[in-house]
Amino acid sequence: MLPPPESAYISMYSGRPPTGSLANRPPGRPANAAPPPAHSSHGRQPMVTTPAMPLRNSSLTGAPRTARPTTIARGPFGSTAGNLPIATNERPMTQHGLGGLKTGVQGPGRLVQDRTYFQTELRRRITLITAEITKLHAEAALIDKENANADALEKRADGLAEELRDLQGQLADLNTLIDRQAAGVHLPDVEDEQSLLKERNTRESRVLDELFAERQEKEAALKQVETLVNEERKKAEAHVEGMDPESRREYRHIKEEAANLSISLQKQQADLDELTRRGAQLESELGQDPLKQRAVKLRAKLAHLQSKRAELESTIKTNNNPPAMDKSLLLHKVKQDNQDIAAMERRIAELEEKRLRVLSEMEKYTDNPARSSCTDLGGDKSAKYEELVKRDKEMQTYLDSYDGKWKEVVDKNNTAEKRIVTLLDRLKNLAGRMGGSASSPHLSTDDVVENTVQGLSKERDRKTAELDKVLQMESKLASEMAILAEKLGTMNADLRKFANVDAIKREAEQTRKRRMAERERLKSQICENETHLQLSALESRVKSVQEEESQLSEWILQRLSESDYTAIKKDVLILVDEINGQLVKMMSIPRVS
Template sequence: MADRPSTGMARPPTGLNPTIRPVTQQGLSGGRAVSRLGTGSTRQVHDKSYYMGLLRAKMNQLTAETGRLEEVYQKGLRDRMELDAYEERAKQSAMELKEMQGKLIDYNVIIDHLHTNRELNDIEAEMRRAKESADEIEATVQELFKERQAREREAEEIAMEIEEQKRLNQAVLAGMDPHIRERFDECKEKNEQLKTEVDEMQEEVNRLKEQIDQLEIELGNSPLKKKAIQMQQNIMELEKKKMALIAEKEAQETPEQKKQKLVEQIRTNNKDIEKMEKQLQKINEQINIAHEEIREFDSSADEKLAKNNEKYRDLLVKEQEYDEFLKGFDQQKQALTLELEEHSDEIVRILQKISANIGQSAAMEPSVTALDMDEVLQGRGSLEELQELYMRLQDEMQSLDDKEIRLNSEMEKMERRMLEMAEQAESLGDVDRIAMEAEEKIRKLEQRRDELEAILPELEERRETLQKRLSELQEQLDSNPSYVTYKSQLKKLDMLKEENARRRAEIEEREKETNYEPLKAEARRLRALYNDYLIASLAKR
């Protein structure tokens, strides 16, 4: 303010002469003090012109300050433009430097080749290989560029399809039922609200994560906060000690309460002893079961061995029978065939004689009564005798036919029996192999029995060890004074577990209340239904 011009400078000059100024109350030597407005003692009346002068002075100062700031701004713009130009030149210089570095590397390679006395042909071949590699890289870049252009065209086509689908959706919405349209608008608004809520919550989560990171950074940088955390941990440890002391104080009870707890301890000990006795009983049962299994195994092994031996003997007998039958089958077949041929020849001969005698039966006299078979065959028999002989021969023929049929059936049965025996022989295979398998199985079973017998003493020893350990634990439990404390700690642990489970259930309920995934799924389902409805409407049109 000392630099501002006084208001007297802005006033027009007057005809007063300071030397002939009238004397004031202070006299010639008692001048007024300089005012804070810078007018000195020359201004005594603050009128309009005085304030106008002040405003003009302020305006001049503001104009000067504005001009100075404009110069500073213009200078900043010039500096900024120069900085942009410098940055552009720096980029160009960096690119030129890279190119020159590449050329320098090439020149260094050429110099190395020259120093190593390589032939020009080798250098040219290497140049061709480098050129081929560069061409391949260029072709790859061109393919990638073409693929990118194709992808961009596909993206544009998809965008056009999306716009077309939007127009179709708008057309369908325009012709939709008002109720469905209202429902769709409600779902759309709800979806938008859910989206905004999800975005807000995501922002809140991100903000909280940033805040957590910031707090962790501050915590790592601030020794006071570290010290506060350490003190908080110390407080928690002291609270735990306090709870332990309170529990110890509560444990110091009256003799009656101690007696009651001792009775409870005895009961729990008895329960534990009963549990251990049950375990011992189970082990004894397992040992008995093992003994029984061994006995059953021995008996079953003997039975299986006897059965296998009996089957083996039966198989040997059947094999002998089959061998004998196969050896005598051809002879029996030949004997039966010869017998059948003899009977057939006899029948043919008798029939020939009968046919020869039938023609002479009319001329023969019926006086022949007691002729034997030879006489009848010689032509001296009567008609009745011939008829009787004919009937008897027919009976014999019938019996022979029956016998032939029976023999044929027996032959067929024998052939079928032979086929069955051959199939059985094939199915049974080698009898020695079956016997070896049975012996191998018996050997394995005996080995298993030996293993069980070897395990049995170990189980008995383990039972005795458990029995001794049980008695030792019982004695230690009886002589342990901290057993009651242990039980109380177990109870507290159970209570804490229940409290933890309850809190976890509450947290899960709160998470379910704030879980918007079902709403999101419902919105997607409604959107899919709406799209299906739009597609169906378009298909109908």
């Protein structure tokens, strides 16, 4: 930091006379007195002094004379100055004659940092800080203005982005129109489709607006209900506060039980949802199989007839009419039952005829039973089922023919071994007939036997490897057969379990109704529970307290950041050190006389 110019020091102390002027001299010290010693208690540095200027002669200056004699005219008892010779050429030059000596420069300024100095310095720094604060406020106002402009620009950017999306949608529509025309679709057809889509969008927008309005109404009603509930909770809380300890203990116990029941209800509701989903899945699977649908209808009819029979039996048991009336009723009932039986017999005959016709059609497909069992299945399921049936048939054929093939392979192996032994004997006999010519390598018995043994070993290894492969395939087929049998058993069990879909649906519906009723009952118990109401009120109170605490924390942090003077204090101390250093440097400069 550069030291302040000399003019700053002059303006800083413009209201105070210079330290070296005559006005600051003590009244007890004459003008021509010697300066105080270096160890004086005034605390000032030794100054360079000039010889005292003698007073001018009144005759030379032209001043009016008085009756009082001058200092020079006094006698020997007054002063010895009259005995001194006057040398006017040695008198120092002055500007006005009667004034004091005028120094060339004012000097380094204040050499003593007293209270007034620090007050003035503090005022100057306060002025600078105030100016800086004003500047910061102006910058903050400018930033706020820029932020406001940024918000406006952001809104403008959003509007332009929306316009860009609209234009992109129009461009996509035009590209679609060009593609449709390139595909051979006429423009009137496209316009008709566009009008239909526009009407549908209008209808859907209207429905959406209605739903939105209805939602707002529901939300308003919900807010009113929540207000009423809060009021009731407050009343219940006040009521709980006035209860005795035993009642409060019982209330806590009931609340814990309600919480456990709520958890159990949620778990049972999840189970019910899973059963409902499973039932819907089975229904969809059932809808793809007409045979299963037929079985379900017959089971439903059977259940209806069984319930009807049970009802008739209960009616007969509880009927206390006279015998004649019972007889007439029974005769009428018998006639009605005979008619029903005749209708059932006709229906049974029709079904039997239909069954025989189906059996005759199935006999036509005995060569390919997989196709007859998959005619009602479609798509990927039919292909997968046919593939499974085909693999099952291949595995069954292989297993049926395995024993025969195994015996055939063993017989071939035995035949080959016997043939090899026969050939070895023949080779041995031929070698003996040749006279044991060991010189010929081609007819050497040992070489022939060795080559034969090596070839047989290789053949045996190859056959062993093939046998291992066959055994592995056999074990693999056995495991696959076991897996398929297990899957088939699982499928049959599932079919038997979910054959009566209506009964499962009724059971699921009853379970759902029972769970919903239990849920409503538990909900009403919870709403009537005093502890629950008290806890709800306390939770809302805790939330409000937490929000207030967060707001207060933010406010405290803001105030702490605003009142943090550490940085300013550090800057001020640095400035004071720099100023003191500059003053010390200036004090080391000798004054110009």
